[in-house]
Amino acid sequence: MDKTKALEDLVEVINLDAIQHLPKPTEHFISDLHGEYDAFEHILRNGSGRIREKVDYLFKRQLRSEEISELCFIIYYPEEVLSESDYDEQQWFVLMERLVKVARFSAGKYTRSKVRKALPQDFAYIIEELLYQYDQEYEKEWYYGSIFNKIIELDLAQKFCEILGHLIQRLVVDHLHVLGDIYDRGPAPDKIMDSLMTLPSLDIQLGNHDILWIGAFCGSLGCLTNLLRISARYGNLELLEKYGIDLAPLKKFAKKNYQENAAFAPKIEAGELSAEDCKDAMRLQQALAIMQFKVEGTIINRRPEFQLDERLLLDKLTKDQTELNYFGTKIPLINGCFQLVGQDAYQLTDEEKIVLTGLLQDFQNSERLQKHIAFLVEKGTLYLRYNGNLLFHGCLPCDQQGEFLSYQFGGQTYQGVELLDFYLESIRTSFKNPQEHEDLATDIIWYLWCGAGSTLFGKKAMKTFERYFIADKKLHTEEKNAYYQLREKAAFCETILRAFDLSENGHIINGHTPVKVVKGDIPIKADGRLLVIDGGLSKPYQKVTGIAGYTLVANSFGMTLVAHQPFTNRQEAIKNRQDILSQKEIVVRKNQRLYVKDTDIGQELARQIDKLLG
Structure with a gap:
């Protein structure tokens, strides 16, 4: 062995061993x-x-x-x-x-x-x-x-x-x-993204609201309409304009087709928006809610494996659009704004298509948004094992006995860790080809927002329609997955840690x-x-x-x-x-x-030392 090289290796062993003891x-x-x-x-x-x-x-x-x-x-x-x-x-x-x-x-x-x-x-x-x-x-x-x-x-x-x-x-x-959940509700997620991109060492476990923005950029109209509606609901339209999204055609369309309606007033403190901006937000929420239900219905019909047929509600409207045939019962509707729902309930009007196409193009052409979404996809995971702990945003779908539920997509069955891996692969696949809008990978991103098998949503169904249009608040309740009751029990948490090849002495962080x-x-x-x-x-x-x-x-x-x-x-x-x-x-x-020797980095340093001494 070359003596100089051998000395270099031994010096490096000393350096690595010293780091271990910090x-x-x-x-x-x-x-x-x-x-x-x-x-x-x-x-x-x-x-x-x-x-x-x-x-x-x-x-x-x-x-x-x-x-x-x-x-x-x-x-x-x-x-x-x-x-x-x-x-x-x-x-x-x-x-x-x-x-x-x-x-x-x-x-x-x-x-x-x-x-x-x-x-x-x-x-x-x-x-x-x-x-x-x-x-x-x-x-x-x-x-x-x-x-x-x-x-x-x-x-x-x-x-x-x-x-x-x-x-x-x-x-x-x-x-x-x-x-997770860098985006939505608050006014400046873009500034948070700018700040995160300057940090020397970080990781991100994606949240359901982050997924919405990734999906919108990747071409999911289901994600796009949800994102825009939430922005109007929380008075954050200025953020979209900072990203270079031209809302003028959407505002013009909403003003033409929808009236002011206090039920759609933005969820903000009095005085945070001007009176005109509040009126815009009311009309935009209505327009976007209807477009959302239409494009979501199209996805549900396209993907029977998602098992979301119960969310097909627009076609259950009575002829006069004042009632809903809700699982066999006629229920009166409030705050109705269904004037653009036609005989084919899930068909977008020509105007709606033009507006959504323009908005999608703005999203995908925004250089700043592209930079932020690319960073999210690069740094983002759906779970992380780090120093003996397990990090993820939401849940692992399971039944009342704590068994991981299985779901079938594209002819393959997934559960537990494999389900999370499949979802992350879908996100990255869709991001690589944002021009493809109706592929399974892009539809999966929308499913992560609202599907019963989503590890980020964690509920049986999203009741947006009911909260807007049905007065009975009992029907607004979104049933949580059993995970949220079972996570109170140490034995269940230990089972999850073992499933991710971690010690039972670790911690789950949600x-x-x-x-x-x-x-x-x-x-x-x-x-x-x-x-x-x-x-x-x-x-x-x-x-x-x-x-x-x-x-x-x-x-x-x-x-x-x-x-x-x-x-x-x-x-x-x-x-x-x-x-x-x-x-x-x-x-x-x-x-x-x-000490460093007790961490993941320490284990990697130990492997390097063994290799140098080997």
Whole structure:
């Protein structure tokens, strides 16, 4: 063997073994963002409280509580907070010392090489010197002070502190898990996508609302009409226009064919939209609901294996369109707007076809939307095994006994893990050929939105029609899959973990279903085997949850669930130095600290070491 090569291998073994003995990096879990960019960005910036914990640990004996809050907000929002400051030279010096101390503490669990990669190009060499050269016993204080003084002298103190703030944010959390539903309801999912695309390490488990946007881009008219209707329902039409979607033809069509109807008023706070925009939203919802039911009926008839015949309701209208033959019973209808439903109930009118064709073209021609959807498909999965835990957005369809239900598509039968794999393959197949609109893969994406076998929907049927047009609220109820009752039991969760080749000591982490804290619901289920982290980050959900979202932090000491208070906006948070942490609950406390060797990455490093020594 070549001696030089052998020495290189042995040096690499030493490097890899050293990495194995570093503390396990911090993972950050968040779910159901629903376009709430300001709240998401704040949680990301404060690391679900990890930055505050580190600052408290380092300075609790030196600084008052308000001074600690001020230092935290300088780290969270360095540009905004420091632009308001009027520091003298001594104050800048002290601030830089403190920020370097926090940065050094945060960098302690990483290799020097990894920290170097995280450093911004500006000041990279200086920051590295400050992080690794400090040693009072060998008179490095003077060396440190000379660097700080020169930065101040050159009027670069504010810039330097801003860079340190962002560096600390990046170092505090090593990896982000997003458990779905970036889109819909809130105003700025596009800004969330822009932010996610800048992160160095993350994964995404796709949610049902993300699927809707992917499906619309891939050419599913069922997804497109649902997406547009929901945008009108929650007053988010501006988002579509930011993506370059021309809504003028749709608005003109809706104004021509539909009247104002308070039952279709957008679900927003008073004053958030102008009176004219509210009227537009009313008419658009009606137009889009009818087009949705038509194109969905076409899909259902085209795909009998979906077993959704019970959702074919337009053709059950009575001749005068005032009643519905609902499973053998005539039921009166309210809020009727069926004037464009003809003898062939699921046939689009020529005008409807023109409008939908134009909208679909806009979706597929939007460069920004294409970039976001491509990122979702590239990073997105339907489940993830990570460090012994199982992450997915919704559920695994099963019967009351906990047996995975099987479904047949394209002549093949799938259940459990194989079902999820088939769904993901369909998403990626459809994305590769968005011009094909009626293929099975594209129809599967729509099925993931509303089908009984969808791991993202998790209910027997979606009752959009009933909620709009039938007064009896008992008929609005959407029956959940048995998974949502069984997940309270540890034995069932252990069965699922085994099905994914994971240890029974792992955890299942879900989003999708808001935890209704005000009604006594709890996020920790099955003796801690399963955690639900959808606590209502989306403002429309906060009335029923009572909080404003859960996040989960997993570090070398265990797992902590963090509940958040409602977030007003970025400006108010900065002005009042108002964080949104309300409560922390330790889910798992490790008796022994975890190290890189205890993670998936550690196992891969061990394989590399064996290969080098082999």
